[in-house]
Amino acid sequence: MSLYAASVPQLTKMLKGLSACIDKAVAHATAKGFDPAVFTTARLAPDQYPLTRQVQAACDAAKFAAARLTGKTAPSHPDTETTIPELKARIDSVVEYLAGFSEKDFEGAKDRMISLPFFQGKAITSADYLNEMALPNFYFHVTTAYAILRHNGVDLGKRDFIGSLNLKDA
C-alpha cells in the first residue's frame, strides 16, 4: 500500500465530509432560528478546543501529512477563522492543496525520516509518522468536531462521518 493511497485521497474525502457536516449544522441553526456562529465556540469540556480550533487542527493534520511525507513546506494558515464561512474556506484551501499531490510526489516517501518541530533531535519513519501520529491526530479532530455538533443537536449519523466507500461488484 502506498503512502499516497493511505493519506491524500482519504484525508480529502474526510475534509469534504467535515464541510458537509458543517453545512448540516448551519441548516439546523437556520431551521431553529439561531445564529450558526454559536457552533464555532461550542466545546465538550471547558478546557478542550472549541469547534473552530478542532476544524483548524484537522486541516493542519491533513496538510502537514501530505507536506511532511513528500518533503515539501506546507502553506501557512494563521488560524484567524472566527465564522462558519471562514472555516469552510479553510477546509477548501486544504482540499485544494491536497489536490496538487499525486502518487509521483510520494516517490521515495517510504524512505523519508520525518522531523517534528515539537520533538527536537528526534525523527520518525514516514510510515510510523502516518500511522502513529498524522492519521490518529486527524481523525481525533474530525471526530471531535462531529461530536461537538452532535452534542449540540445537529442530526448527524455515522454515514456523514464515513462517507462513500469505493465498493465494487463482488
Place this chain on the structure above:
Amino acid sequence: MSLYAASVPQLTKMLKGLSACIDKAVAHATAKGFDPAVFTTARLAPDQYPLTRQVQAACDAAKFAAARLTGKTAPSHPDTETTIPELKARIDSVVEYLAGFSEKDFEGAKDRMISLPFFQGKAITSADYLNEMALPNFYFHVTTAYAILRHNGVDLGKRDFIGSLNLKDA
C-alpha cells in the same frame, strides 16, 4: 507500507491507550466519590451510543480489521458488558487476539477483496477497506469514548490519545 504495519501494532497501542483512559476515569470517580459505572451509560447526545457501546464498537473495528484483512473469522463478542471491569476485559481480549497476528498472516492481504455483511453483493479492496472504513471507524469510536470521558470531567489530554511515538535519534 504493509497492511500489517498500518493496522495491528497501531490498533493495539490505541486499545491499550483507551484502557488507560478508562483507568483515569475510574481514578477520577473514586477521587470524587461517585460510582465509576456512571460513565458506562454516559453519552454526548440522547441518540448516540453511550461509552459502553463506543468501547465495544472500537474493539469490533479492531478485531474485524485484522480478521478481514487476513481472511480469518473473528472471535464472537456478544456485547454483554455493563461494568468498567467487563469493558476493560473486552479490550484485553481484543489486544490478545491482535497479538496472535504477524506480518506472515498478512501475506497476500493486499490482493484480498473484502466482503462486508452490510453491503451484500459488493466487495472492497483490502487497502480501501482499511483506509476508508476500518481505521476511520476505529478512530471514530475511540475518540468518542475519549470525548465522553472528557465531557464528564476526566482529566485527559491529547497525549493520552496519541500515546508514545516510535521516535529515533535524528
